[in-house]
Amino acid sequence: MQRKIVFLINPVSGSGKKDGIEKLIQQKAKAKSIDFEILQTNAAGDYEYLKYKIAKDGITDVVMVGGDGTVNRVVSSLYDTDVNFGIIPMGSGNGLAFGASIPKNPAKALDVIFKGNVGFVDAFTINDHFSCMLSGLGFDAQVAHDFANKASRGLLTYTQQSLVQYFKAHPYQFQIVNDNFSFYTDAFFISIANSNQFGNHFTIAPKADLDDGLLDIVIVQKMHKAKLPFAILQQIRGNNDLQQFVEDMCQKNILYFQASSLTIRNLKLAPFHIDGEPAETKEEFKINLIRRCFKLYMPLPKQETKEKSKSELVEN
Numbered sequence: 001m002q003r004k005i006v007f008l009i010n011p012v013s014g015s016g017k018k019d020g021i022e023k024l025i026q027q028k029a030k031a032k033s034i035d036f037e038i039l040q041t042n043a044a045g046d047y048e049y050l051k052y053k054i055a056k057d058g059i060t061d062v063v064m065v066g067g068d069g070t071v072n073r074v075v076s077s078l079y080d081t082d083v084n085f086g087i088i089p090m091g092s093g094n095g096l097a098f099g100a101s102i103p104k105n106p107a108k109a110l111d112v113i114f115k116g117n118v119g120f121v122d123a124f125t126i127n128d129h130f131s132c133m134l135s136g137l138g139f140d141a142q143v144a145h146d147f148a149n150k151a152s153r154g155l156l157t158y159t160q161q162s163l164v165q166y167f168k169a170h171p172y173q174f175q176i177v178n179d180n181f182s183f184y185t186d187a188f189f190i191s192i193a194n195s196n197q198f199g200n201h202f203t204i205a206p207k208a209d210l211d212d213g214l215l216d217i218v219i220v221q222k223m224h225k226a227k228l229p230f231a232i233l234q235q236i237r238g239n240n241d242l243q244q245f246v247e248d249m250c251q252k253n254i255l256y257f258q259a260s261s262l263t264i265r266n267l268k269l270a271p272f273h274i275d276g277e278p279a280e281t282k283e284e285f286k287i288n289l290i291r292r293c294f295k296l297y298m299p300l301p302k303q304e305t306k307e308k309s310k311s312e313l314v315e316n
């Protein structure tokens with residue numbers, strides 16, 4: 001089937017600089033004789049209008065040029081259409097793109113899209129919000145709220161805000177409930193992760209897989225603040241195994257488990273974020289996985305790439 005791609009460029013995501021990206025898309029798409037159109041994202045995050053265009057013009061792919069906020073808004077509007085999604089990572093964090101091994105270099109990310117390998121990606125609802133990367137409560141949500149109020153975006157601003165918040169950080173009280181267990185915890189933050197990271201390869205949920213039917217839940221419990229960076233470093237390095245729920249959870253700094261549904265009671269109204277975008281907090285969050293929610297262009301896994309090039313050698 002002839003591909004027809006709509007590119008949606010976010011003019012403000014990341015450092016904001018998108019010089020040359022339109023030209024690059026034009027050159028590469030024309031070289032492949034692929035039909036395309038370039039549009040801008042909108043601040044309201046409303047893409048319902050694209051459904052009509054997708055049906056009328058036979059659009060096969062929607063490619064998002066931006067960060068996780070852009071991906072969240074576009075996919076939540078359009079996942080029930082037949083399009084495949086692509087990402088050219090140009091946000092501040094790019095947690096979903098990097099979790100899917102999509103390269104940061106725009107020309108290479110475009111090559112991935114044009115090569116045409118798609119994989120399924122799970123998503124989840126958190127109350128009536130849609131999330132496909134990582135949502136959470138507490139410290140990182142406070143950073144997301146502060147970041148949204150800054151005039152500039154990008155990694156530098158994000159790192160500055162994280163440092164400022166680190167010194168102010170304090171634990172919040174939560175109750176965690178699922179079919180098999182219920183417990184109270186005081187925690188600096190809770191991450192509900194579909195992708196393995198916050199972004200920028202900060203892999204807070206190293207065992208997360210975009211297509212495993214499970215969400216990784218990371219609960220960074222109350223501890224002496226001086227220990228916090230070391231405990232998080234252990235976690236991002238993958239030194240904490242996934243835990244079955246055992247009685248020694250009070251001995252652990254970080255709880256790490258997987259679930260496809262969960263309820264979090266937010267007893268002290270910790271701040272909340274959805275895929276890195278600040279959102280209004282609530283006393284209770286009900287989380288449910290949406291299995292294989294959408295299809296995303298991503299590189300072939302390394303093993304398959306090797307096998308494919310071997311079979312190409314044989315064919316030739």
Ligand SMILES: Nc1ncnc2c1ncn2[C@@H]1O[C@H](COP(=O)(O)OP(=O)(O)OP(=O)(O)O)[C@@H](O)[C@H]1O
Binds near residue numbers: 011014044068276
């Ligand atoms: N045309 C537009 N004009 C102004 N703002 C826009 C426009 N389109 C989208 N936005 C806003 O851009 C913001 C940031 O988008 P996005 O999340 O993609 O970038 P980021 O925050 O820099 O990256 P990341 O989420 O990966 O950290 C969103 O809050 C969205 O409302």
